[in-house]
Amino acid sequence: MSLLDVGVTPPRVLVLGYGNPGRQDDGLGPAVASGIDRLGWPNLTAVDNYQLNIEDAMDAAEHDVVWFVDAAKAGPSPYAVHEVSPASSIEFTSHLVRPEAILAIARQCYGRSPQAFMLAIRGYEFEFIEALTPGATDNLRHALAMLTDRIRRLQMPVSL
Amino acid sequence: MSEVHVSTGQPGQGPRKIVIDPVTRVEGHGKVTIRLNEAGEVEQARFHIVEFRGFERFIQGRMYWEVPVIVQRLCGICPVSHHLCAAKAMDIVAGVDQVTPTADKMRRLMHYGQVLQSNAVNFFHLASPDLLLGFEAPVTQRNIIGVIEAFPEVGKWAIFIRKFGQQVIAATGGRRIHPRLCVPGGVNQNLSIEHRDALRKDLDQIIEWCGDALELHKSFVRGHENLHATFASFPSNYVSIVGDDGRMDLYDGVLRAIDADGKPIFEGVRPSAYRDYLIEEVRSWSYMKFPHIRSLGREDGWYRVGPLAQLNCCSFIDTPLAEAARQEFMALGNGGLVHATLAYHWARLICMIHCAEKIQDLLFDDDLQGDDLIVTGERRPEGVAIIEAPRGTLLHHYTVDENDQVTGANLIVSTTNNNEAMNRSVTKVAIDDLTGHEITEGLLNHIEVAIRAYDPCLSCATHALGDMPLVVTLEDADGSVIATRVKQ
Numbered sequence: 001m002s003l004l005d006v007g008v009t010p011p012r013v014l015v016l017g018y019g020n021p022g023r024q025d026d027g028l029g030p031a032v033a034s035g036i037d038r039l040g041w042p043n044l045t046a047v048d049n050y051q052l053n054i055e056d057a058m059d060a061a062e063h064d065v066v067w068f069v070d071a072a073k074a075g076p077s078p079y080a081v082h083e084v085s086p087a088s089s090i091e092f093t094s095h096l097v098r099p100e101a102i103l104a105i106a107r108q109c110y111g112r113s114p115q116a117f118m119l120a121i122r123g124y125e126f127e128f129i130e131a132l133t134p135g136a137t138d139n140l141r142h143a144l145a146m147l148t149d150r151i152r153r154l155q156m157p158v159s160l
Numbered sequence: 161m162s163e164v165h166v167s168t169g170q171p172g173q174g175p176r177k178i179v180i181d182p183v184t185r186v187e188g189h190g191k192v193t194i195r196l197n198e199a200g201e202v203e204q205a206r207f208h209i210v211e212f213r214g215f216e217r218f219i220q221g222r223m224y225w226e227v228p229v230i231v232q233r234l235c236g237i238c239p240v241s242h243h244l245c246a247a248k249a250m251d252i253v254a255g256v257d258q259v260t261p262t263a264d265k266m267r268r269l270m271h272y273g274q275v276l277q278s279n280a281v282n283f284f285h286l287a288s289p290d291l292l293l294g295f296e297a298p299v300t301q302r303n304i305i306g307v308i309e310a311f312p313e314v315g316k317w318a319i320f321i322r323k324f325g326q327q328v329i330a331a332t333g334g335r336r337i338h339p340r341l342c343v344p345g346g347v348n349q350n351l352s353i354e355h356r357d358a359l360r361k362d363l364d365q366i367i368e369w370c371g372d373a374l375e376l377h378k379s380f381v382r383g384h385e386n387l388h389a390t391f392a393s394f395p396s397n398y399v400s401i402v403g404d405d406g407r408m409d410l411y412d413g414v415l416r417a418i419d420a421d422g423k424p425i426f427e428g429v430r431p432s433a434y435r436d437y438l439i440e441e442v443r444s445w446s447y448m449k450f451p452h453i454r455s456l457g458r459e460d461g462w463y464r465v466g467p468l469a470q471l472n473c474c475s476f477i478d479t480p481l482a483e484a485a486r487q488e489f490m491a492l493g494n495g496g497l498v499h500a501t502l503a504y505h506w507a508r509l510i511c512m513i514h515c516a517e518k519i520q521d522l523l524f525d526d527d528l529q530g531d532d533l534i535v536t537g538e539r540r541p542e543g544v545a546i547i548e549a550p551r552g553t554l555l556h557h558y559t560v561d562e563n564d565q566v567t568g569a570n571l572i573v574s575t576t577n578n579n580e581a582m583n584r585s586v587t588k589v590a591i592d593d594l595t596g597h598e599i600t601e602g603l604l605n606h607i608e609v610a611i612r613a614y615d616p617c618l619s620c621a622t623h624a625l626g627d628m629p630l631v632v633t634l635e636d637a638d639g640s641v642i643a644t645r646v647k648q
Contacts, residue, residue, distance in 0.1 A: 020233055021233070022233025053322065054281060054285050054304070054318055054319055055322050055323045055326065088303035088305035088306070101304065104304075104305045105304060105315065105319075108309070109319065128217075128233075
């Protein structure tokens, strides 16, 4: 390695894929988490769950970049990406914890504000079937390719 | 953020209706409809949520031993409760009336971890902004971050109590998501010494924080006694399972129903006999069923379940800190029951203390390291089980054919049990707060506060982006929409 190639520790990346794989395309989030987990790259953590929960703030605070991945019932195919900022709101049921709230708790409790993105993958059917629809499967492939590429670029050593 | 849509209903043309409306069918939304009478007064209010009859059909045809795992797909909040309840029902199907001490205690440990963490989320994330900052605090501040700013320790309690409960689930079920502890007739693992010792280290702190949270909540009640007693409140019947001796038992027991004066309607009812005492009614306007006490009929037989019912129904709690807290709590009723809807939160905190104490007892019980995990019996065609999930009484009923395939499933979940009660709480809020034909921010807030007390479990753990959480609609007597307000 050249003395000019000074390796910098790549940012720690967290992928939180959430949804219910028992409800067809609602399983897109966990499917992404599973696909990312298989990469086995260092500094990369992939977690799946039915929904976001407040303790996810602890994990978010321990990473530099967080990707929230969920199915979308509307919006562009195959997916949409937007940056997420901390914000807190009150819901009427504990079924709802939003990415913005996770980031707000991470900032408030741990003083950490990771860069965060929402990856919304378009789904089409949400019945009691444990399989993605063909359209969602196709969207998943595109989304995984994009996300893998984004994470790979973060992991590449930086040259001065 | 909220949106308001106002229609052109004309006064004097019959009862009018206000709707708080969902956009999608899957999950993540609720809908409230407020109907006015000819005089423009609130006639009734209904809280609608989608239920999961489709799921009952989904189970049919499955092998019975698969069901405790499959039912975890039902709910993102309480998959563990469904896992345990299905396992208990399938014990019966497997011909097992009593699992081994190790299996029973492993399941109980998992259940107490589940109730502890779920109640913690409800109280800290959902309820504490209303209770600790006040109903009328600006909506921009009335959230968990506002609470943490005002009470920095609350954030720590919320995250660590929740995480501890999750660790209990992971230690018993092998993983925190989709745990696979139970099989018909028992469990497939005991508790390792390593996990036991790790959990023991944090337990005293968890119990202390639960007590601290209760004290903080009581300070709110002391400052708002009238509000706490009257908000969205009414006398009601209550249903819960209790132990054979009347003690609080959230995992197993017999059904007890009491009336608003605390007198028994029925008690000592085995789960298998539930249909002799409870009946489920279907109404055309709702996906949800309306269970009620058979002997009292549909008008008078509705009841409440959940932490408030668990406290009102039990005769005592067999853990010292929770029992002391129960006695103080019941004093609110001046010798009778506690009917305050906001008291759900106080009761929920007592249940958390009870669960933490139970976890402590179990972690010092060597049966958890036993090797006798499963017993077998002679197959039966039917199984019914009841458990007290975090939101209240949960019932699973299955029929299984000679090929071991499920032929029928009936699930009565806590939110269904509370269906009529939630409607009445919303109605009470509408009567107290609605003026004119405007869905004000204050009315929307108060409706949400009432619903949060019950923490309704929306269908089946799907929450894809694009759903709207709560929609309120005002209708006139002939169903014409006067106004709609959507909270996103």
